[in-house]
Amino acid sequence: MSNQQKIKDYILENFLFSDDQSALKEDDSFMSKGIVDSTGMLEIIYFLEDEFGVQVAEDEMVPENLDSVNNLVAFLAKKQ
Amino acid sequence: MCGLAGIYSKVGQLPYSEEHLAEMIKQLHHRGPDGYGFYTDERIGLSHSRLSIIDLEGGKQPIHNEDQSVWVVFNGEIFNYKELRQHLEALGHQFYTHSDTETIVHLYEQYGDNFVDHLNGQFAIALWDKPKNRLVLVRDRVGIHPLFYTEQGDQLLFASETKAFLPILNNPPQIDPKSLDQVMTFWSTVGARTIFSDIFQVRPGEMLVFEGAKKQSRRYWDWGFPEKGEAFNRSKADLIEELRIRLTSAIEIRLRADVPVGAYLSGGLDSSALTALTKPMIENLNTFSIGFQDEQLDEGEYQNEVIEFLKTQHSYLLCQNDQIAENFNKAVWHAESPILRTAPTPMMMLSNMVRDKQYKVVLTGEGADEIFGGYDIFKEGKIRQFWARNPASKFRPLLLKRLYPYLNLSNSGSGAFLQGFFGQGLDQKNSPFFSHIPRWLTTSGCKQFFSDDLKEQLKDSDPIAEFKAEMPDAIDSWDYFNQAQYVEAKSLLSGYLLCSQGDRMLMANSVEGRFPFLDHNMIEFANSIDPRMKMHVLNEKYILKQAMSGKLPASIVKRFKQPYRAPDAAAFQAGGCPSYVKELLAENEIADSGFFHPKKVQMLVKKVESGRPTSYKDNMAFVGILSTQLLHNQFTKKSNNL
Numbered sequence: 052m053s054n055q056q057k058i059k060d061y062i063l064e065n066f067l068f069s070d071d072q073s074a075l076k077e078d079d080s081f082m083s084k085g086i087v088d089s090t091g092m093l094e095i096i097y098f099l100e101d102e103f104g105v106q107v108a109e110d111e112m113v114p115e116n117l118d119s120v121n122n123l124v125a126f127l128a129k130k131q
Numbered sequence: 132m133c134g135l136a137g138i139y140s141k142v143g144q145l146p147y148s149e150e151h152l153a154e155m156i157k158q159l160h161h162r163g164p165d166g167y168g169f170y171t172d173e174r175i176g177l178s179h180s181r182l183s184i185i186d187l188e189g190g191k192q193p194i195h196n197e198d199q200s201v202w203v204v205f206n207g208e209i210f211n212y213k214e215l216r217q218h219l220e221a222l223g224h225q226f227y228t229h230s231d232t233e234t235i236v237h238l239y240e241q242y243g244d245n246f247v248d249h250l251n252g253q254f255a256i257a258l259w260d261k262p263k264n265r266l267v268l269v270r271d272r273v274g275i276h277p278l279f280y281t282e283q284g285d286q287l288l289f290a291s292e293t294k295a296f297l298p299i300l301n302n303p304p305q306i307d308p309k310s311l312d313q314v315m316t317f318w319s320t321v322g323a324r325t326i327f328s329d330i331f332q333v334r335p336g337e338m339l340v341f342e343g344a345k346k347q348s349r350r351y352w353d354w355g356f357p358e359k360g361e362a363f364n365r366s367k368a369d370l371i372e373e374l375r376i377r378l379t380s381a382i383e384i385r386l387r388a389d390v391p392v393g394a395y396l397s398g399g400l401d402s403s404a405l406t407a408l409t410k411p412m413i414e415n416l417n418t419f420s421i422g423f424q425d426e427q428l429d430e431g432e433y434q435n436e437v438i439e440f441l442k443t444q445h446s447y448l449l450c451q452n453d454q455i456a457e458n459f460n461k462a463v464w465h466a467e468s469p470i471l472r473t474a475p476t477p478m479m480m481l482s483n484m485v486r487d488k489q490y491k492v493v494l495t496g497e498g499a500d501e502i503f504g505g506y507d508i509f510k511e512g513k514i515r516q517f518w519a520r521n522p523a524s525k526f527r528p529l530l531l532k533r534l535y536p537y538l539n540l541s542n543s544g545s546g547a548f549l550q551g552f553f554g555q556g557l558d559q560k561n562s563p564f565f566s567h568i569p570r571w572l573t574t575s576g577c578k579q580f581f582s583d584d585l586k587e588q589l590k591d592s593d594p595i596a597e598f599k600a601e602m603p604d605a606i607d608s609w610d611y612f613n614q615a616q617y618v619e620a621k622s623l624l625s626g627y628l629l630c631s632q633g634d635r636m637l638m639a640n641s642v643e644g645r646f647p648f649l650d651h652n653m654i655e656f657a658n659s660i661d662p663r664m665k666m667h668v669l670n671e672k673y674i675l676k677q678a679m680s681g682k683l684p685a686s687i688v689k690r691f692k693q694p695y696r697a698p699d700a701a702a703f704q705a706g707g708c709p710s711y712v713k714e715l716l717a718e719n720e721i722a723d724s725g726f727f728h729p730k731k732v733q734m735l736v737k738k739v740e741s742g743r744p745t746s747y748k749d750n751m752a753f754v755g756i757l758s759t760q761l762l763h764n765q766f767t768k769k770s771n772n773l
Contacts, residue, residue: 091746
C-alpha cells in the first residue's frame with residue numbers, strides 16, 4: 052500500500068470515522084474542514100513517528116507539512 | 132437543600148392523592164433523606180423531602196402562613212432569614228418555626244411577588260396562594276438549585292428533578308433532538324430547555340406564575356454590566372478592600388446552619404481564598420479534596436501547601452480511573468443530562484466522602500472564575516480581539532502560546548495549529564458570542580457521530596440562534612469581556628457547572644454546597660468593576676489575587692488557572708471497564724436508540740480501546756455518546772442500571 056493510501060486510510064478511520072474514500076480529498080485542509088483540531092494534530096504526529104519511523108521536529112509542526120494528505124505525503128518523502 | 136415535587140390542577144379538581152405525591156417524592160429521597168412532608172387540597176398537591184440543616188426539629192415542610200392560606204415547599208437556603216424574620220416580626224407577622232423557609236410565606240404576604248427581591252440565598256420555591264388559586268415557581272438568581280415542570284392534560288407537574296415525574300407521566304420522557312444538538316454545542320441546554328421533550332426548567336432568576344390555565348413569566352434578576360466606555364473611577368485599593376469585606380460577609384452568612392459546615396479545597400485560588408477567609412471563623416475547619424493518578428490532572432501538591440499553611444483538618448480522596456467508569460452511570464442518572472466530560476463523577480465521589488465524614492454542608496468556590504474572569508476563554512477572547520484588529524498580523528496570534536501553561540505545549544510546536552483553531556470566527560468581533568465561537572465549533576465536532584436520521588431532523592436546527600434569543604438587548608452595549616462573562620454565566624455555569632457537576636453531584640449524596648462567590652451582592656459588585664481589573668493584561672482574576680495576597684502562600688496566589696478535569700475516555704480504557712459500557716455502545720444498541728451512527732461509533736470505540744492518544748473532540752464525543760445512551764436507557768426505556 053502506498054504511503055498516500057496509508058495516510059488517507061488513517062485519517063478516514065481515526066478522524067472521519069468512515070471507510071468512504073470519497074469523504075476525503077487528498078488536498079482537503081484538515082484544519083479548515085474541521086477534520087482535526089489542535090490536539091488532534093498530536094495524534095497525526097504520533098502516527099507518523101510510529102508508522103514511518105520518522106522524528107518530527109518542533110519547527111516542522113506547521114500546516115505546510117501536516118495539514119492535508121498531500122502535505123503529509125510530501126513531508127514524509129522529504130524525511131525518508 | 133432538600134427536594135420538592137408537586138402537581139397543580141389548572142382546571143378542575145386535582146385527580147391525584149397523597150399516595151401519588153409520595154411516589155414522586157420518593158424519587159428524590161437522595162435530596163432529603165431526613166423525612167417527607169405533604170400538603171394537598173382540591174387543586175394542588177405539594178411534597179417535600181427534607182435535608183435538615185436549619186431548625187432541625189421544627190423546620191418540616193410544607194410550611195404555611197398564619198391563616199394557612201399560603202403554603203410553600205422550598206429547596207435551598209435563605210441565608211438572610213434572621214434579618215428578614217426580625218423585619219417581618221416588626222411588621223406584625225407571627226412565626227411558628229425557627230426555619231428560614233417560613234420567611235418566604237410572610238414575605239409573600241407582605242410584598243407579593245416581589246418577595247423574591249428580599250431573599251439572599253440559593254433556592255427553588257413552589258408557593259401556593261390558595262385563595263387566589265395561584266402557584267408561584269421561582270428559582271435563585273444564578274441557577275444553583277434546579278426546578279422543572281411539565282404538563283400532562285390539565286395538570287402541571289413540577290419538581291427538583293425530572294425523575295420525580297416518572298411515576299406520574301403516561302409516557303416516558305424522550306430525548307429531544309434539538310436539546311441534544313444544544314448539549315453537543317454548549318455542553319448543556321440553554322434557556323428553558325431540558326434534554327427531554329416537553330419538560331422545561333425555570334430559568335435562573337425567573338419567576339413563573341400559574342393561575343388556572345394562565346402562565347406568566349418574569350425575569351426578576353439578571354447579570355448586568357456597565358455600558359462600554361463608562362468611566363471607572365475607583366482606586367485599586369478601594370476595590371480590594373470592598374472585595375474582602377463582601378466576600379467575608381458572603382461567607383459569614385453562609386455559615387448559618389445547625390450542623391457543621393466544611394469546605395471543598397481544590398488547591399486553586401478560589402477555594403483556597405474561601406478556606407483562608409473561613410478559617411478564622413471556624414477553628415477546626417474541615418476541608419475536602421480529590422486527586423487523580425494522572426499527574427497532569429492532580430492538584431495534590433497545591434492542596435497540601437494550602438492545608439499546611441492554613442492548618443485545616445483535611446480529607447483527601449484519590450480517584451482511580453476504574454472508579455470513574457464504575458460510577459459514571461450513577462452520575463448520569465443524577466445529572467439527568469448528557470455530559471461531555473466525566474468530571475462530574477469524581478465530584479459525586481467526593482460528596483460521598485463528605486457525607487461519610489458526617490458533613491452535610493460545604494462551601495465551594497464555583498463562580499469566582501465567572502465573576503472575576505478566570506477562565507482561559509476570557510483570555511482567548513482578549514487575545515483574539517487584539518488579533519482581530521489586525522488579522523494579517525503575524526505577531527498578535529503568538530500571544531496564544533501564553534495560554535495553557537499547564538499543558539505540555541512543546542508537543543504542539545510553533546502553535547501554528549492553535550492559531551488555526553483560535554482564528555475561527557475572527558471576522559465576528561462584534562458578536563457577543565465572539566469569545567465562545569472556537570469552543571462551540573470544537574464541541575460541535577461531536578455531531579459527526581449523529582445518525583443520518585437525527586441529522587435530517589436537525590437540518591433546520593440552529594442552537595446558536597436559539598441561544599441568541601435568550602440574550603438581553605443591553606448586551607450589545609457592554610464591553611466584549613463582560614459579554615463573554617454573560618454568555619459563560621448563561622451556558623456553562625448554570626447549565627453544567629452548577630447543575631450536572633454541582634447540585635446534582637452534591638445531592639446524589641445528600642450534601643449541600645454553598646457558593647459565596649455567587650452571592651448576588653458579590654456578583655453585582657464584581658460586575659461593576661473595570662474588566663481590566665479582572666484580567667490585567669493576561670493575568671486572570673487580578674483583583675482577587677491582589678485581595679488574597681498575604682493571606683495565602685504566594686505560589687497559590689500566583690499559579691496559573693488550572694481547570695478542574697478528570698480522565699475522560701481514558702477512564703474506560705482499563706481492562707475492568709464495566710459491562711454496561713460495552714452493552715450500551717454495541718452496534719445494535721446504538722441503532723436502536725437512533726441518535727448516533729452505529730458504524731462511526733464502533734470506530735470511535737475501537738480508537739479509544741486502542742489506548743492511542745485521543746483529541747478533545749474524541750473524548751467529548753465518547754463521553755457524550757455513552758451518557759446519551761445511558762440517559763435513554765434510564766429514562767426512556769425505564770431500565771436504569773443502578
